[in-house]
Amino acid sequence: MTSSSGATPRFSASTDTAAAHAALAPLITPGGGRWRLTADGEGLERTFKFKTFAKTWDFMTAVSLQCKIRNHHPEWSNVFNTTFIRWTTHNPKGLSQKDLDLAAACDALAAQFGEDVTAAAAAATPAPQPEKSGSPSCKK
Numbered sequence: 001m002t003s004s005s006g007a008t009p010r011f012s013a014s015t016d017t018a019a020a021h022a023a024l025a026p027l028i029t030p031g032g033g034r035w036r037l038t039a040d041g042e043g044l045e046r047t048f049k050f051k052t053f054a055k056t057w058d059f060m061t062a063v064s065l066q067c068k069i070r071n072h073h074p075e076w077s078n079v080f081n082t083t084f085i086r087w088t089t090h091n092p093k094g095l096s097q098k099d100l101d102l103a104a105a106c107d108a109l110a111a112q113f114g115e116d117v118t119a120a121a122a123a124a125t126p127a128p129q130p131e132k133s134g135s136p137s138c139k140k
């Protein structure tokens, strides 16, 4: 499968690829899904916009709770009312079911916190993005 970004997903070892493909499709389908695969196919990323910093931070707090529950963290950044999120698994490297589940969870939480969908789509310049190298803390 290729996405609108032209990348092919590269799943992490031991991922059930049939289930992963099924979960990935609605996240990246043009016209519906808002995520895009990273160029290397190992990550899923998108930008969220909200009306205020307070809403943005509430959204990030809700996402961080899910991260704690699932023991899985994003590569993300925030500037005022914009949050950039990339889901990728560092070990084993690639796109995992957790990344897909958390991407879907982010969509639901963003809707709950009043995501400004038109602003996100119209944003020509994405928010500053975290380094692709990942966090040292999860290198095993």
Ligand SMILES: C[C@H](O)[C@H](O)[C@H]1CNC2=NC(N)=NC(=O)C2=N1
Pocket: 071, 072, 073, 074, 088, 089, 090, 091, 092, 137, 138, 139
């Ligand atoms: C020790 C701990 O289980 C690991 O560092 C976990 C935590 N969160 C993680 N998050 C992500 N995105 N990738 C990982 O490989 C990962 N590993």
